Amino acid sequence: MDKVEKKRRQIDSELDRRKTKRRRDDDEFKVVEGVIDPPTLKILYKLLNRGTIKALHGAISTGKEANVYRGEDVEGNSVAVKIYRMSTAETDFMFEYIVGDPRFRNVRRKSRTLIPKWALKEYKNLKRYHEASVKVPAPIDIERNVLVMEFIGDHQTGLPAPLIRNIKIPSPVDIFNEIIEMIENSFTKAGLVHADLSEFNILWHDGPVFIDVSQAVLTGHDNAKRYLFRDIQNITQYFQKLDVETEDPEVITKHILSLCESE
Numbered sequence: 001m002d003k004v005e006k007k008r009r010q011i012d013s014e015l016d017r018r019k020t021k022r023r024r025d026d027d028e029f030k031v032v033e034g035v036i037d038p039p040t041l042k043i044l045y046k047l048l049n050r051g052t053i054k055a056l057h058g059a060i061s062t063g064k065e066a067n068v069y070r071g072e073d074v075e076g077n078s079v080a081v082k083i084y085r086m087s088t089a090e091t092d093f094m095f096e097y098i099v100g101d102p103r104f105r106n107v108r109r110k111s112r113t114l115i116p117k118w119a120l121k122e123y124k125n126l127k128r129y130h131e132a133s134v135k136v137p138a139p140i141d142i143e144r145n146v147l148v149m150e151f152i153g154d155h156q157t158g159l160p161a162p163l164i165r166n167i168k169i170p171s172p173v174d175i176f177n178e179i180i181e182m183i184e185n186s187f188t189k190a191g192l193v194h195a196d197l198s199e200f201n202i203l204w205h206d207g208p209v210f211i212d213v214s215q216a217v218l219t220g221h222d223n224a225k226r227y228l229f230r231d232i233q234n235i236t237q238y239f240q241k242l243d244v245e246t247e248d249p250e251v252i253t254k255h256i257l258s259l260c261e262s263e
């Protein structure tokens, strides 16, 4: 065997070795193959290579904007992986909540550029909430349209936490007050208004946990007060159905706004 042939065989065997390795990695993502577009699969490999995740398990939820999966980090702990669809009909809706945000400049309606900003907005909002000690999933990592965050649920069984609308809330009066306090702390400490708060976006895990915060706006947003009132109205309406005597949502909103004005 001449030198050239020997070198060629060496390269072939190295390529084979890499292919085998690659195939083994592919197994980690087999549940999502065929469901996830190849560019997003590439993002998952990026997250795998930098050690954020090592596997993806079943879907927790499939929505119109995004799917949420239970994943696993390198230590074997569960994480939640929210994968935003790169093509969506929701761009007009998204635009309203991102345009004018000083954290995101030159926002365009095209989903290819808007979606990664939208996912990054959720990551940044989670970070603000988390730092202000408002209960949300802790953000872990973000890459293009894939957000990795703390898994809220039973880490032993891998079962995600239920939404508050699907459980019997223990002492609804106390939990109503706790949620209003979370809204207040979001405003005064995190500087955010959730803007899509309802029983559909609050999990129950030893207490209420806010989720789905991509549309949350800074308190300086043109419509922040309107969204704050809407959030409070949704929550009061829900708890009224559970026989809680709530204060008028307008009074609660004014009280929260006054806390900032007096500072």
Ligand SMILES: Nc1ncnc2c1ncn2[C@@H]1O[C@H](COP(=O)(O)OP(=O)(O)OP(=O)(O)O)[C@@H](O)[C@H]1O
Binding pocket: 060, 061, 062, 063, 064, 065, 066, 067, 068, 080, 082, 137, 149, 150, 151, 152, 153, 160, 161, 163, 200, 201, 211, 212, 213
């Ligand atoms: N960190 C998490 N841990 C556990 N489960 C989660 C987590 N984040 C989201 N989920 C689950 O995934 C569902 C969808 O998440 P989210 O509300 O953020 O996405 P969405 O795109 O708005 O979906 P939808 O349109 O259904 O509201 C939630 O209702 C919840 O059941």
Ligand SMILES: [Mg+2]
Binding pocket: 200, 201, 212
């Ligand atoms: Mg939601």
